[in-house]
Amino acid sequence: MLQVEQLRKAFDGFQAITDANLSVPKGEVVAVIGPNGAGKSTLFNLITGHLQADSGHVRFKSREITNLAPHKICHQGVGRSFQLINIFSSLTVFENIQTAVISKHRLDRKLFRPAKRLLVEETLEVLENFGLVDFKNHSCSSLSYGDQKVLEIAIALGSKPDLLLLDEPTAGMSPDETRRIVNLIKRLSQQEGLTILLTEHDMDLVFDVAQKIMVLHQGRTIAQGLPEDIRNDKSVQNAYLGETG
């Protein structure tokens, strides 16, 4: 569904991504792992158009999406959540999701229709799916950290993507909250058949949910394959040991 080929990106002479390669098959959960500073977030930003690649290709559903504007990539069917909480702080929980749903239906430029009654059912469906219905009229900044993180992911689902990118979905979470996210990812993948690409530091989580893993080290893809192959890969072990030792 998603193919990344020989992607390169430099910032002021620093080569953040040297040679990233990745393929995400439809319906699978794929994880990108790598030490801090390996370029995982940069890779995500290149895929979603928030950064412009210097060279290489990103293809989605065999269509070239390299360096398209982020809003265009979204309408192709790529949704994403962010590592840091990235929600609409002055809106209610309901409105946060509704904004995404409205944009999905391309109604965001309608001037004379009350937004209040627009696409309510579809928005509530997403809220129910994520257990956020009880908070729907709350200001989203009043939510707990964990709930905000769930909302962060829920917003991305509001635009009904075919491919969902999750950038460290459990960063800063307690073990309980992490379990909630793991269950969520499994449910989205198994029940809704969503294709998911995620980055994560928590290796237990990665080996629990991912069907395929890509290892990024200093901006380069050093391995890609099934979890058990990655676990036994010499170059991966070196990369991690080199980093920590």
Place this chain on the structure above:
Amino acid sequence: MSANNSSTLKMPQGKFRAYLGLGLSATGILILLAMPTLISQYYVYLLATVFTTALLATSLNLVLGYGGLLHLHHGVFYGVGAYTVAIIMTKTSWPFAVAVVLGPLVAALIALVIGWFCVRLRGLYFGMLTLALGQLVWAIIYRWNALTNGDNGIHAIPVPEFLTSVNSVYYTTLIILCLSLVILYLISKSPFGLTLLATRDNPMRSESLGIHVRRHRLTAFVIAGFFAGLAGVLFVLVERSVAPSLLSWNKSAEILIMCLMGGLTVFMGPTLGAVILVFLSMFVGLYTEYWLLVLGVLLLILVLFLPQGILGYFIKSNDKKGGV
């Protein structure tokens, strides 16, 4: 049906507030309709000025409050609207109706051109560019003697017979203000308005949800320019003259302060700010020439003690009492 069920929890309060707002507006409009019979002609004229200014400030707030864009030179579109009418009525034989329609449209067109450049920038840089391009328009109007009469402005602009009395001008500005406020309110509650708030809160996230942030901001900018131009048309009705000071930087700062004073987050905030500032400048003007000094002190108090603006402050404290 679930649309109704969806908001049952907090609805009583929300509904109460909506009815309260409706009732207050209705009473207010009735009082305003009776005003000319109750007060002197001078105050009727002053109120018409308030209505014009209120429309101007509310139009700015679409960009400033809802869009979160630091628009520093809104007076330009006000001036362009006013000058369009003035020039058509004095230099051509076109009918008055054409001038009235073209005023806001030309202002919107200038907003489209200026906005097209500005929405490419963010934050303070956006603000500096509105200022720079706005000053350019000011300079053209100030210097183009043949067309605009330069520094002297254009005076004794002819208007139709039925718009020559103070009372008829009063009612015209009142009606146009009410209609415009309704339209702007509907826009603020529309999908466009909600999305505009989203782009203000978090432009990067908005992009990831498929929102064309630049285009959205440009649209808001043009709508604001249109209504500022309409306010400019009203200004010509009230004053029958125009001068380059309409597009001055001072004027734009005043509009900005009105929005801040009333509250950026409340729809009627700028209107309240306009009421306060127009009356205050009039009364202060009776006693001293140093209006700007008073304005400065006021701004200081505002920023220090009421950063949310007056209406913003009251609504916030009311919400706290309600336990939301």
